[in-house]
Each structure stands twice: as structure tokens, then as C-alpha cells.
Amino acid sequence: VVAGVSSRERIVRTGARLFLSTSFHAVGVDEVCRTADVRKGSFYHHFSSKSDLAKAVVDFNVAALDRRWATAPAADGLSTLRWMANQLAVVQVEFEARLGRVVGCPFGNLAVELATADEPVRRHIASAFGYIEHRLVAAVTHAVEDGSVRADIDADVVGHQVLAQFQGLTLLAKVCATPADGIGPALLAFLDEQVAPGRAA
Amino acid sequence: VVAGVSSRERIVRTGARLFLSTSFHAVGVDEVCRTADVRKGSFYHHFSSKSDLAKAVVDFNVAALDRRWATAPAADGLSTLRWMANQLAVVQVEFEARLGRVVGCPFGNLAVELATADEPVRRHIASAFGYIEHRLVAAVTHAVEDGSVRADIDADVVGHQVLAQFQGLTLLAKVCATPADGIGPALLAFLDEQVAPGRAA
Numbered sequence: 246v247v248a249g250v251s252s253r254e255r256i257v258r259t260g261a262r263l264f265l266s267t268s269f270h271a272v273g274v275d276e277v278c279r280t281a282d283v284r285k286g287s288f289y290h291h292f293s294s295k296s297d298l299a300k301a302v303v304d305f306n307v308a309a310l311d312r313r314w315a316t317a318p319a320a321d322g323l324s325t326l327r328w329m330a331n332q333l334a335v336v337q338v339e340f341e342a343r344l345g346r347v348v349g350c351p352f353g354n355l356a357v358e359l360a361t362a363d364e365p366v367r368r369h370i371a372s373a374f375g376y377i378e379h380r381l382v383a384a385v386t387h388a389v390e391d392g393s394v395r396a397d398i399d400a401d402v403v404g405h406q407v408l409a410q411f412q413g414l415t416l417l418a419k420v421c422a423t424p425a426d427g428i429g430p431a432l433l434a435f436l437d438e439q440v441a442p443g444r445a446a
Numbered sequence: 447v448v449a450g451v452s453s454r455e456r457i458v459r460t461g462a463r464l465f466l467s468t469s470f471h472a473v474g475v476d477e478v479c480r481t482a483d484v485r486k487g488s489f490y491h492h493f494s495s496k497s498d499l500a501k502a503v504v505d506f507n508v509a510a511l512d513r514r515w516a517t518a519p520a521a522d523g524l525s526t527l528r529w530m531a532n533q534l535a536v537v538q539v540e541f542e543a544r545l546g547r548v549v550g551c552p553f554g555n556l557a558v559e560l561a562t563a564d565e566p567v568r569r570h571i572a573s574a575f576g577y578i579e580h581r582l583v584a585a586v587t588h589a590v591e592d593g594s595v596r597a598d599i600d601a602d603v604v605g606h607q608v609l610a611q612f613q614g615l616t617l618l619a620k621v622c623a624t625p626a627d628g629i630g631p632a633l634l635a636f637l638d639e640q641v642a643p644g645r646a647a
Contacts, residue, residue: 267563270471348562356621357558361549362468371622406636409614416613417606420557421572435607439639 253291255281261302265340265348269299269358299355300369306351307373310336314380322388323440329384330436333411334429337418341425349419352377353412378408385440394440403439410435454492456482462503466541466549470500470559500556501570507552508574511537515581523589524641530585531637534612535630538619542626550620553578554613579609586641595641604640611636 250258259281263272274295278285292298313332317325333350340348348354352373360367382404388394414428451459460482464473475496479486493499514533518526534551541549549555553574561568583605589595615629 265562268471268559270469270559271563346562349558353617354558356617357550357555358469358471360621360623361466361547362472367621367623374618374621402632402635405615405618405632406611409618409632410607410611411614412617413610413612413614414606416554416557416617417575417610420561420568420575422561422568431603431606431610434603435640439636 252281252283252287256283256288256291256298257301257305260298261305261351262344264299264302265351265354266344269295269355274298296359296363296366299359299363299366303352303355303370303373307376310377321393322384322391323393326381326384326388326394326440327433327436329381330407330411330432331429334415334425334432337415337425337428346422347415347418347425350412350415353415374408378404381407388440398440403436406439407432407436453482453484453488457484457489457492457499458502458506461499462506462552463545465500465503466552466555467545470496470556475499497560497564497567500560500564500567504553504556504570504574508577511578522594523585523592524594527582527585527589527595527641528634528637530582531608531612531633532630535615535626535633538616538626538629547623548616548619548626551613551616554616575609579605582608589641599641604637607640608633608637 256277260272260277263277263280274285274288277295277298278288288298292301310332313336314329317328320328337347337350352370355366356370356374359370382400385394385398385400385403385407389396389398389400411428411432414431417423418425418428457478461473461478464478464481475486475489478496478499479489489499493502511533514537515530518529521529538548538551553571556567557571557575560571583601586595586599586601586604586608590597590599590601612629612633615632618624619626619629
């Protein structure tokens, strides 16, 4: 138990970690409560259900990504875009160090498990992906505007491609048990191919 | 009950459909047996567990993809590669027509749900992905050899990228509830950017 952390936050952090380590369905409310050292009454004071906790875990991970992306070093548009994309992969390296293996994207995992099974949670995750994609599209737009990528790039298309490529690379690393530190270089190689300023349009 | 179909095959087809419609964890052996119209004793005659059925479902889907890819029209390497990539997306359109929504990739779904929870199943799915990627890499190699894509393409890299992009696009379509017929064009646009023969190397 970490001093100064509310029981709600302990539950969210514990849920985030347990869902990542195995899966949403494999973890019960009892296990979350035991691991977070809170009573079940406290859980249901804060959350109406495990699905409700899943939404809070999504928000927790969006906030973590926001804090991470807020530390971007000042640079041209392409460098910032590359840095942001690479940070998605750095998260996987950090999870691997903490949890012993590539565990997958916290958004992608819940998306695949719950999109067909829980409509309110699906909408919540879709909204989180919408926000993340919006941030990537904005970064591509900025790179187009400052001339650090090709002028004919469609920012909406490339933002979606980067998010999709990250999701796919991470899914394959998770199932094939390949090291997390391969994700970043593969993602950047892909991005450079798509936006390389020196290529013929 | 379809005449002439063995109880084992009915179980596999039913498992394949039910796992896709919701998720592996959301479907129990009882539901599979009820829907396939087989007794539980018959299930456990053919499969030692639901995990064992998951492996058979993976094999069933690999065989279906193999049959599909075997119908490729004769064409140059790039056209064949584009056709094979597009067929991955056509599968999603067909699932959407049958099941009412984008349900995700049968391999990707099981990969995300089970990779961290069931090591034998993880290895089985990794092997299926290895085979699919091998087929894509072979198609890229053929396209490089017949000169229909840039000569400096790394077939291993592009094969992996295409599989990852398909997985990511499908995951995002599933969670964002966007139409399946958007996946193919997005995948081909991505592929054309990566291998376009007319661009500067």
C-alpha cells in the first residue's frame, strides 16, 4: 500500500496492471481487491462493476500517455512526430521490464477483448483511440506545415496508419514473444517510408 | 445441423463463430455444445479442453485462408501481393455480413486474449502468424524478383508491416465500429506507399 494514494487510485492502478498481465476476463473483482488491499465494499463504492473499472483504467492510461507526450523536446514537426510514435513503443519496453514480457497495448487489449462484448466500454475505448489518433494527426499536420515532411501527405491517413501499425506490431510482438525493443525501430522505419521528405510524391 | 459434417467439425465451426462473435472467454464449452448440437462427452472425446478447441479453430482458419489464397488469379508479383493483402480485408467484410459487425481477425483476437494467459495456445497462434507472414514475405519476394516493386524492398520487413497494418486497421475498425469495407482500401494505400515502383529509393 502506497501512502497518500486513495483507495480508488489503488484499485485503478491494480486493475491496469492485472488486466495487462493476463486479460480483463481472467481477473476478477476479488483478485483486484485482494491485490489493491481494499475491501469489496470500497470497490463498489467507487465502481459499479468491473466494466466500470475498465473505463477508469482506460482514462488512467490516456492520462499517462498525455503526461508522457507533454515532455516532448522542442524540435521540428517530423522529429516530434517520430518522438511521439517512439514513445508508444517505449511504453511497451517499460511494461516488459515491469511485467517480464510484451503484454500488449492497454487500449488495444481491452479493445479486442471487450468491443464485441460490452458496448459502453467499446464506446469508451473508441473515444480514447479517437483522442490518441487526433494527437498523432495534429503532429503530422504540424510536420506538413513546417515542411519537415512531404507537402502532399494526408495527415488523417498517416495518423491512422501510425496508430494501426503500432497496434499491429505490438500485437505480433505479444503473440510471437519477440522483444519489445524491436517495436520502436520497426514503427519508425515504417513512418520514415511513409513521410520521407526526400522521396518523389 | 449440416448433414455429412462430423461432430468434430461442427464443434470447430461453432467455436470459430462464437469466439469471433464475442470472445474466447465469454463462451463456455456448454454453449459450444448446445449451439453445435453435440453432447459434452463428444466434445471431450475430440478436445481435451476449450484451449485445445482454440488451437483447432486456429488451424481451421489457417486452412480457410490457404484455400482463399489458392484462388489468386495469375498476375504479376505486385498484383498478387495486393490481391492477397486485400483478401485479408475481404474476410472481414464477409464476417461483418454474417455476424452484423466488424468482429476482428480470428488470429489476432485469440492472440490478444490468450498470449499472456495460455502458453501452448500462444505458441500455436504464433506459429499460424509465422506461416501467414511467410506467405506474405514470399509474395513480396516474388514481386521484387519480377520487377513489379522497387528492387531495394526488404521482403521480410514489408511482409511484417503488411500483416501488422492489417491487424491494426482491423483492431481499430472493430473498436471504433467503422465499416469493414474501409480496411481493404486503407491496407492497399499503405502497401502502395511502401512498395510503389515509381518512387525514389
